Amino acid sequence: MTITLYSLCGADVARPFSPHCWKAVMALHHKGLAFEERPLAFTAIPTVEGGFSRTVPILRDDQELISDSFRIALYLEETYPEQPSLFGGQGGVAAARLVEGYSQHVVHPAITRIALVDIHDMLAPADQAYFRKSREERLGKTFEEMAAGRDAAIAALPAALQPLRHMLGFRPFVGGAAPLFGDYILFGALQWLRITTGSIHLPPDDPVSLWFDRCLGLYDGAARAVV
Amino acid sequence: MTITLYSLCGADVARPFSPHCWKAVMALHHKGLAFEERPLAFTAIPTVEGGFSRTVPILRDDQELISDSFRIALYLEETYPEQPSLFGGQGGVAAARLVEGYSQHVVHPAITRIALVDIHDMLAPADQAYFRKSREERLGKTFEEMAAGRDAAIAALPAALQPLRHMLGFRPFVGGAAPLFGDYILFGALQWLRITTGSIHLPPDDPVSLWFDRCLGLYDGAARAVV
Numbered sequence: 051m052t053i054t055l056y057s058l059c060g061a062d063v064a065r066p067f068s069p070h071c072w073k074a075v076m077a078l079h080h081k082g083l084a085f086e087e088r089p090l091a092f093t094a095i096p097t098v099e100g101g102f103s104r105t106v107p108i109l110r111d112d113q114e115l116i117s118d119s120f121r122i123a124l125y126l127e128e129t130y131p132e133q134p135s136l137f138g139g140q141g142g143v144a145a146a147r148l149v150e151g152y153s154q155h156v157v158h159p160a161i162t163r164i165a166l167v168d169i170h171d172m173l174a175p176a177d178q179a180y181f182r183k184s185r186e187e188r189l190g191k192t193f194e195e196m197a198a199g200r201d202a203a204i205a206a207l208p209a210a211l212q213p214l215r216h217m218l219g220f221r222p223f224v225g226g227a228a229p230l231f232g233d234y235i236l237f238g239a240l241q242w243l244r245i246t247t248g249s250i251h252l253p254p255d256d257p258v259s260l261w262f263d264r265c266l267g268l269y270d271g272a273a274r275a276v277v
Numbered sequence: 278m279t280i281t282l283y284s285l286c287g288a289d290v291a292r293p294f295s296p297h298c299w300k301a302v303m304a305l306h307h308k309g310l311a312f313e314e315r316p317l318a319f320t321a322i323p324t325v326e327g328g329f330s331r332t333v334p335i336l337r338d339d340q341e342l343i344s345d346s347f348r349i350a351l352y353l354e355e356t357y358p359e360q361p362s363l364f365g366g367q368g369g370v371a372a373a374r375l376v377e378g379y380s381q382h383v384v385h386p387a388i389t390r391i392a393l394v395d396i397h398d399m400l401a402p403a404d405q406a407y408f409r410k411s412r413e414e415r416l417g418k419t420f421e422e423m424a425a426g427r428d429a430a431i432a433a434l435p436a437a438l439q440p441l442r443h444m445l446g447f448r449p450f451v452g453g454a455a456p457l458f459g460d461y462i463l464f465g466a467l468q469w470l471r472i473t474t475g476s477i478h479l480p481p482d483d484p485v486s487l488w489f490d491r492c493l494g495l496y497d498g499a500a501r502a503v504v
Contacts, residue, residue, distance in 0.1 A: 137368075138365075138366055138367075138368030138369070139365055139366055139368070139369075140365075140453045140454065141364075141365030141366070141369050141372075141452050141453045141457055142365070142366075142368050142369065142372065143448070143453060144444065144447070144448040144450065144451055144452060144453040145369065145372035145373075145375075145376070145451060145452075145459060146372075147443065147444040147446075147447045147448060148372075148375075148376060148379070148440060148441065148443075148444040148451055148459070149372070149375060150443065150444070151439065151440030151441065151442070151443030151444050152375070152379050152383075152440040154440075154443065155436075155439040155440050155443060156379075156383060156440060209382075212378065212382040213375060213378030213379040213381075213382050213383060214375065214378065215378070216374065216375075216377065216378030216381065216382060217371065217374040217375040217377070217378045219374075220371070220374045221370070221371040221374060223371065224371055224372060224375055225368050225371060225372075226367045226368045226370060226371040227367065230368055232372060232375070
C-alpha cells in the first residue's frame with residue numbers, strides 16, 4: 051500500500067512549508083518508507099479523508115489515519131520497529147516532547163514574528179483572508195504592526211536558538227551522532243522559515259546554520275530540493 | 278573510598294544552593310552512591326584540591342577529580358555502568374545537552390531576575406562583595422535595578438517554563454516514566470530558586486510544581502530536607 055502524507059502549501063503546491071508537516075516528511079524518510087505527499091491549502095484540509103482533521107499533517111497508511119506530527123512519529127516507530135529508530139528508546143520519546151515544547155514555545159514565536167507576512171503572501175486569496183483573521187486574533191497584533199517589527203525579530207532570532215547552539219557545541223545532532231526526531235522537530239521550524247522567507251537569517255558559520263545544512267543534505271537532499 | 282562532592286553555600290553551610298551542584302547531588306543519588314558533600318563559599322573554591330577548579334561542583338572519587346556538573350554525570354555513567362543509567366543511551370546524552378541549553382539560556386535568566394538579591398543576602402560578607410561586583414558586570418544592571426523588577430520577573434517565570442510544562446502533559450518525567458539527568462538539570466534550577474527565595478513562585482497545581490514535588494520526594498526526600 052502507498053503511504054500518503056497530507057501536508058500544507060500556499061498558492062504553489064511545489065512549496066509545502068508547514069513546520070509540522072516537515073517533521074513528518076523527515077520522519078518518513080528516516081524510516082526509509084516510500085510515500086506520496088499531497089500538499090493542501092489551509093481551506094482544503096477539511097475536504098480530505100472525510101474531514102478527519104482540521105490540521106495537517108495527516109498520514110494515511112493502509113487502513114490507518116493519524117494526524118499530528120508527534121503522533122505520526124510514534125505510529126511510525128511502533129509500526130516499523132525494524133527500521134531505524136526515531137527516538138532511541140522510551141526516554142527519547144519524553145526528551146523529544148521537551149524539544150517540541152522548546153520549539154513551539156520559544157522558536158516558533160521567534161519565527162512567526164519574522165515570517166508571518168511572508169506566509170500570508172504565499173497563500174491563495176481565499177486562504178489569505180482566513181489566515182490574516184485567525185492570526186491577527188491569535189497574536190493580538192495587525193499584520194502591519196508585525197511587518198514594522200520584522201528587523202527587530204530577525205535580530206532576536208539567534209537568542210531563541212541559543213539552547214540548540216549550546217547542544218551543538220557537544221554533539222552534531224540532537225540525536226547524538228546521527229539525527230533523531232528531536233532534530234526534525236527543530237529542523238521543521240527552520241525549514242518553515244527558509245521556505246517562507248528564503249533564508250534562515252543566521253550567519254553561515256553559526257553552528258545552527260551548519261547543523262541545518264547537514265539536515266538539508268539528508269536523504270539525498272530531499273528537504274533542500276524545496277525552495 | 279569515599280566520594281566527595283564540593284558544592285556551594287552561603288553563610289550557612291547547611292543550605293547549599295547552586296543549581297549545578299544540585300544536578301551532581303541528584304546524579305550521585307540516582308547512581309546509588311554514598312558520598313560526602315562539602316559546601317564551600319564562593320571565595321573558598323580556589324582553596325580546595327590545590328585550586329583544581331574555579332567553579333563547583335567538583336567531584337573527588339579516589340584518584341579522579343572532575344569539575345562541571347555534566348562532565349560529572351558523564352563520569353558517573355561511564356564509571357558505574359551497572360547502576361541505573363543517567364542518560365538512557367547515547368541519544369540521551371545529546372538530548373540532555375539540549376535540556377542543559379534550555380535550562381541555562383531560558384530558565385536560568387528568568388530565575389536570576391527573581392533571586393539575585395536573595396542570593397546576595399545569603400552570602401557571607403566577603404563573598405557578597407565578590408558576588409555583587411561580578412554579577413553587576415555580567416548583567417549590566419545594578420542590584421537596585423534588579424530588585425525593582427522582581428515582581429515582573431516572577432510574573433514572567435511561568436512562560437519560561439512552558440517547554441517543560443508542555444512535556445509534562447505527556448510524560449511524568451523528562452526521562453519518561455522515571456527521572457534521568459535531564460530532570461535533574463531542570464530540577465537544579467528550581468531547587469536553586471526554592472532555597473534562595475523560599476518558593477518556586479508557581480501555583481501548586483501547575484504541572485511544573487507537581488513534577489518538582491515528585492523530584493523533591495526522590496531518594497528519601499534528600500532535596501526536600503534542605504530548606
